[in-house]
Amino acid sequence: MLDNIEADFPEYAPRRPGAPKALDGIRVVDFSHFIAGPFATMILADMGAEVIKIEAPGPGDDLRRYPPVHPDLKHGAPFVWTNRNKRSVALDLKMPEGVAVARDLIATADVVVENFSTGVMERFGLDYEACRKIRPDIIYCSVSAYGREGAFADRLGFDPIAQVESGFVSMNGYADREGVRALSPVMDISTAMMACNAILGALVARERSGLGQAIEVSLFDSAVLMTGYATMQHLFSGANPQRHGNTSPDTCPSGVFRAQDCTFYINCGNDKIFQRLMAQVIDRADLAEAEIYATGPDRIRRRDELFAILGEAFARQPWSYWQARMRVAGVPCGQVRTVGEAIRSPEARERGIVTRIPHEKLGWIPNVTLPIRYSGTPIVDPVAAPAVGQHTESVLRELLGYDDSRLGRLASAGVFGADAARRPRQDAKV
Template identity: 85%
Template sequence: MLDQLEAEFPEHTPRPAGAPRALDGIRVVDLSHFIAGPFATMILADMGAEVIKVEAPGRGDDLRRYPPVHPDLRHGAPFLWANRNKRSVALDLKSPEGLQVARELIATADVVVENFSAGVMARLGLDYASCRKLRPEIIYCAVSAYGRDGPFADRLGFDPIAQVESGFVSMNGYADREGVRALSPVMDISTAMMASNAILGALLARERSGLGQAIEVSLFENAVLMTGYATMQSLFNNADPKRSGNTSPDTCPSGVFLASDCSFYINCGNDKIFQRLMAQVLEREDLAAAGIYATGPDRIRRREELFAILGDAFARRPWSHWQSRMRAAGVPCGRLRSVGEAIRSPEARERGIVTRIPHETIGWVPNVNLPIRYSRTPIVDPVAAPAVGQHTEDVLRELLGYDDARIAQLAAGRAFGGRPAGKDTKP
């Protein structure tokens, strides 16, 4: 299924031997699922935290079944993308025995992350108040849809719902049709980034005060933030943003143009860039100095005629011609690429964004790295996402000191689901 990629992407280059890890010694019990929670804990894992992913036996995280699913891994590409550098422990939290093991794991942890529906963690006795009794200095991060309390706490939330209800979709697309959602789960990803940032801040605060705390990050609040400065604009002018397709309502000329062989985007974010575009790229000194195009508002008012001038000029030469001239002139530009083209681009190869990492079952899997470069505490070497319960026995022995008899007792009590746990547990 992946053989065709072997010649395209290099093996991962290991981090320097002996280099420290930013979050060395931090343990995270990850009770989250799908994207927002797991991606947040993966960021922490990449920074060197020990992340114990607690999953339902057998089935595991629902994201495992998102396609394409590799037949030998029995989980899909999206799960690999969001869950590297973790160990999986399979526990049935509906059983008293499994719940007790979870509590014992939490008692050893620095951080707990969960994104269950409202009320679930309290019913299980795993809410912040309960976990604080187990570990007073615990940092407890709850990722919710609309908050953990109030009249909307019971509402379920997924990325597309957050996109539409936040106003994000209303801003995107073309004026003559409905707004368009982003296919990428931008709200889940940005919520994960917000959660990991919040956890890092809480860890720093605890280092100074010795005190833990509860953290809450909601998908909806984050989605409103992701509408950008449109919120503040709306408050100032009492008007909603208008969909403008690939053009910018705030700068001009910014948008998609056609060279003789492909489409590309330019972004003239200020007057000087516009002047360089006209004088150095198009060799139109007259337009660069024209008073009717002197300021951004002037150009916005004359957008159609300006786009017509540019479109006519750009169509006469290939992208390679325009790219070299715009790069030399300092005009931000980029070719419209597909995802496949982007990850194979010279820029992506230069930064080592996609590599191959070892996998004990199928030899190797592709990996997409975080865009974080530490000079002293480099990101850890990536370990592929685990099978459901792959590390259950190892974790219980190492962290909790369980022996064979205790593990057998828990297995008999169905703490691990319908079958005993072990190193060979499969999804």
């Protein structure tokens, strides 16, 4: 596991010394788990916010157990992907003493994020109304399945459920079978980005007005947005989108073709691209100028014959030949890759998307960076996801001024978990 990391990926290049951080001085107390909430707070952490992740003692965030789990880390790749640059504090929120510690942390925070089932934070006494009494200008972000109010507030939801109920799945796949879900948690990721955007907007608003506010972001709302302009097309036409596999219902020729050695995708988004494809790539200027292929609707009606012409041409040469010609001609195209091929591609290496970062137990661990490039406030240097409760003692000492006596009483009471009650805690440094 991770045997080839040094050969496959370069070492992360640190940010320039002394560069400011976009969210320096912002503190986030993060009660979220799984993907949508934690990915949102990881973006904030990458921008320089201090993110304190509150976890249940022992097992912690359920995402820790998603495979493959590294035996030395006691958590898996999905957790590593969404929890870098955070400090973990283990608190039993079912105990009044645990809630009291959480309230003390919230009193120092700018932002609270949670994605429990509706009603859980209220039962803990940590809902928005309770938190604004602790910190009147708090920004409180709730991420839920169907919203915190209304007839569906009690419903649980995960990414695949949002995909099917939003209509997203009905659009994807082939016409002769059921729609297909995206294996990537696209709704969790889009919801996380929406939550992060909302928090950033609320921080700007608070800077101007001095007022905090509650934010609500739902998985279902985000999933409907992710159906793209198909929603508006339906409202205009009354028709539901049909499944077209790898072809496009709006442009032609757009789809997958086969060179001598591999498959690739072309996207002819307008007439000019089609003309360049025919005249400059496959040397068929006659087809570029043909009246029957003059417009997008004309080409869509003749999709089968166009695909046959292109398929026959592309089969004569390898991908390297066609890629070079299409790049010169300005025809958008890309090789159909596996995930492993994509992250090791020249494009990924050029952009520094996947690197390796130091880890005290493993030596190195992979890191997938954000697609954000700040010129003035570069994202922070990545620190690997923490163990459950790794920073409990250091956070409570540094932020709250808890002394040995108070920490000892809380540990003995089991607030930090059974293991913490049995032995002294040694915090690893971030």
